Amino acid sequence: DGMLADLHAKKEFKCAACHGNDKKITVDDNETTVNKNCTACHGSLAEMATHTKEHINPHKSHLGEINCTTCHHGHASSWAYCLNCHTYDMKIPAGGGQPWQKLPPAAEKGKAGNRQAEQADVIIIGAGATGLTAAITAHDAGAKVVVLEKQPITGGNSMLAAGGMNAAGTSFQKAKGIADSVELMYQDTMKGGHNINDPELARILATNSAASVDWLSSIGADMSDVGRMGGASVARTHRPNGGSAVGAHVIDVLRRNAAYRNIDIRVNSKAVKLIEDKQGRVVAVQVEGKHSGLYTIKAKSVVLTTGGFSANPEKVAYYRPDYKGMTTSNQPGATGDGIDLGVGAGGELKDMKEIQIHPTVAAGSRILITEAVRGNGAILVNHDGKRFVNELTTRDKASAAILAQNGKSAFLVFDEGIRKSLKQIDGYFHLQLVKESATIQELATAIKVPADALDATVAAYNKAYDGKNDPDFKRPDIPRPLRTAKYYAIEVKPGVHYTMGGLKVNAAAQVIAKNGTPIPGFYAAGEGTGGVHGANRLGGNSISQTITFGRIAGVNAAKQAIEK
């Protein structure tokens, strides 16, 4: 009672209005027919957005083109997917405030469905940037690909990626006169990772980075803006012109490319088991579809691109008890169950204790404030109104410095010039995370720090900008002063952001077994693998990894499937 189906029935719609005219109602896991019929009556997501009057418009979000049934459920209580991360007071028709995760799956859990066993060349598990890149690459290499995604939407954590994608020696850098090299990116990556990275993987990341930017550009992405991030010797972080967030754009481009190629992508479809033959080769995946129940797809190769486990507090606390109870910047699906699947198939783990906390998550929230704000000139001040760290140091050091301050938080302070330099900052205003004032003194009052101290801090920083020298904290780059009203501040705290550890892989993206040899037919790439970043990932190296290693995994998985 009170579900959307009942509301429709009251308006005398029959089952067929949503489900189509089949005598027997069957629903695929993508809920294709239902979604088509939602938009046929109510309009597209974009049209719905124009009718929505609320300040936070759930039909126009950074999640892009998603299914109506992500939030609206016919036979269960509806629930806005946004509420996985945000705390909006968001009303939804037929909503009962029940978290999406708690909804009973339509298929009885663990029950065999009546779906026939299928056969693919390559199965990709996980539809973030790595998975979609691997899928497109494997498809273009001639393979029949199936992509499985347990969440109701594609995009994974990549969808939330903000600051950009690192690459060395790109045409965009050259056009801006930035002298960079593969060697410098490699050295920065190793140093940032405390030199425990797998040097071969770190080198692959740097060597292929410019080609990965070119590949993304060739399929429709705009990576023309270049900024600087912590731990980087030069500006090499690529993002769309004007400084929009990189992730939503990259995912939009990858989704469109996958759709154009008619790649078979199944959401609400969780891989529950990897099936091996007697020789230990991975030969099939058991899937639990939201509606299909359990079924099996045989494959000649399987690529695991399921991401990390930052959104799994128990797992984080198991490996790092010191991070217990910390917020996370990650999407709800980042629970690490894919890594467990890989272990079940014999995969070796690497660097699981290496978990990154990002220094600037908006206090009391899960909203990441991109490092690009600091890269473009913002400073960090403590509750005494004073700077306390080189804002362009690596994340581990910046986070530790914030946690050492009173209240274990800090304020990110910037001005109108910085705001204008980076489009994604507009989103923080939209989310009402920013305090703003006409003068530094007034800003100090608004954030309750001593006004004279903040004034002196900003004056010293502006002097450092003028003299191109930061004597107090040795910040290596001050691209802008803080001189243009208005002035802004966001309170920030560290949050669990990225898990550097995962399955051990080789240069061909093959998963390595405990005996040190590759597991036949089994590939992995992206955050679910360990080794690329060592003990600390540099900002911007994650999207770079997704594209570079997604391509390597996709092409190798396809090659071996087609040859087999």
Ligand code: MEZ
């Ligand atoms: O790579 C990242 O994690 C990144 C660039 C995050 C950010 O601060 O924007």
